Amino acid sequence: MTTHKGLLIILDGLGDRGIPSFGGKTPLEVAETPNMDSLASAGQCGLIDPLFPGMPVGTHTGFCPLFGLSQQQAVELARGPVEASGVGLSSSDQALYFRCNFATIERKGKRFKILDRRAGRINQGTGALASDIGQVDLGEGITASLHPATQHRVVLQLEGIGLSNDIGNTDPGNDYRNKGLLTCQANTPGDAAAEKTARCINRLIEIVYEKLDQHPLNQRRREHGLVPANGIICRSPGKLPKIKSLLRHLKIDAGVISGERTVLGFGKLLGYRLYENPRFTGAKDTDLQAKVESARSALKENDLVYLHIKATDIASHDMDPMSKREILSKFDDAIAPLINDELVIGITADHSTDSNTGRHTGDPVPSLIFNPCGRVDSCTSFSESACTMGGLGRINSLGFLITFLDQMNRLENFRPKDGAYLF
Ligand SMILES: [Zn+2]
Structure with missing residues (x-):
């Protein structure tokens, strides 16, 4: 079976709540995002719960399932050793x-x-x-x-x-x-x-x-x-835990592009390749073009590449929905060179962050998977409201990762006992 490479984009704190000055719409709903809308149109959308429906989580917990750790590991892993x-x-x-x-x-x-x-x-x-x-x-x-x-x-x-x-x-x-x-x-x-x-x-x-x-x-x-x-x-x-992720078990090579030490530290802990650059600041001034360029080269040497953008979450914590909208539009513009007919692309987040209060919420995260050879649902745009109608339905982040790996045709050798990595 032909396998596909995968690019999993994690827009930190992507999901939001209605903003009064946006007429009750979220930053993602009002942002100009033609590229993400076209991925949604040609793929499947859904609402993703990081761990359990309604449960707010921190960044490192939200990353656990996306990085291929079980729910048990997600609730047990302390942030100190990750940092x-x-x-x-x-x-x-x-x-x-x-x-x-x-x-x-x-x-x-x-x-x-x-x-x-x-x-x-x-x-x-x-x-x-x-x-x-x-x-x-x-x-x-x-x-x-x-x-x-x-x-x-x-x-x-x-x-x-x-x-x-x-x-x-x-x-x-x-x-x-x-x-x-x-x-x-x-x-x-x-x-x-x-x-x-x-x-x-x-x-x-x-x-x-x-x-x-x-x-x-x-x-x-x-x-x-x-x-x-x-x-x-x-x-x-x-203490620094001895953990092994589902990706390592499946012999999937992963790379992590991020400007944030927590995420990089976590990737290192799991044995993933790290792509760092002083221009990846983990803040609003991060160089999106340089990150996209890094993703293109990382895809040559990895099966799966995580592209993490922290600025969306920072804008929400600063209670600055205008800035979140602007970052989303700029990011959408930057990813155009990554879209092609061979790459499976996923967009999700580690959790939702409410720009009204600056806090993480338990709201599910708008997410999509574009597989050039996969199913297409009826969503035509990428947003919290559009994703409620999507074909992925409402699943948790680990289910999202498994679905994503399946779209890459990387689960052929997955055995029932491998399910131990999921719980
Ligand atoms: Zn986060």
Whole structure:
């Protein structure tokens, strides 16, 4: 059987809700998208639930099924180790990895107030701050080190014997003004490993503050009217898991094009080829043409290529539906060179993001599959409303991936026992 190559486009946070200034339509419904509309006309559309209907998920959870992981793995995989892989940390059996923010904090008695959860979205000097903190001895045989990721984000590596990830986050979320920085605690009182880990985190928060509050870089930031990066907020701890995806099992070579460290780290964890370029910024200024060009060359050396665009989600988080509409139109324009009669093309997302509130929602994601030799449904445009009428119906992301692989004629050797990868 002839197999087809596949291009799976993931427009982060694509699905949206009606925007009052768009007459109740979504950014995708009002964007000019002739290329995606023609793919919808010549293919099949549907509404896709990332995991379960109505359940909002984060980016890394939403990516799990699209990357070929089971639902069990999707709910168990913590973001800390995914981000650790993104910054190049390799597996150490005894290490625990946390996803952290540099933040601006202020001492208030024995606790800390949070003034800015992202330290003014600091994007310069975090490498120097992390390396000046260095390897911290937290006692009890545990050491800590910080490894900068994108902007204010940083990965914390805790190393030593007897650590546990069964602890609470120190992140109070959006209620940070009232709650302040949370003290780390074991989820189950009396759990010796979790209590030890929590003690180490609380010690580290103090040490980081002592080392950074008067750091020359922070003094310069204050002089320039910027908030200091003098604290860390820790969440999503986990060990680097040994996971194998359905794609590896089926011996499908995959490549990942993204400007976001989380997605790249995840792809690396699964053994996919990464395509990086400083012009892929993971933001609104990303170079769409360069990404499309990279996809064309990646398709020569892979069976399946993931093309990830983060800017759509960022526009929604910024509650800027105009910008989301503009990005969608620009992206639509950029993908014209990718459309041909041999390539199976899928468009979907890791989750929906509502531009009215800036939050991820459990709304299903408008999605399509164009197979030059496949079925055609009655959809003639690509949008949330048009996809309700599509031939793919309403399925979850793993079902979407399986359907996509079948369109590529790559499931010929799929056995019932391979179903273990799906649950
Ligand atoms: Zn996302």
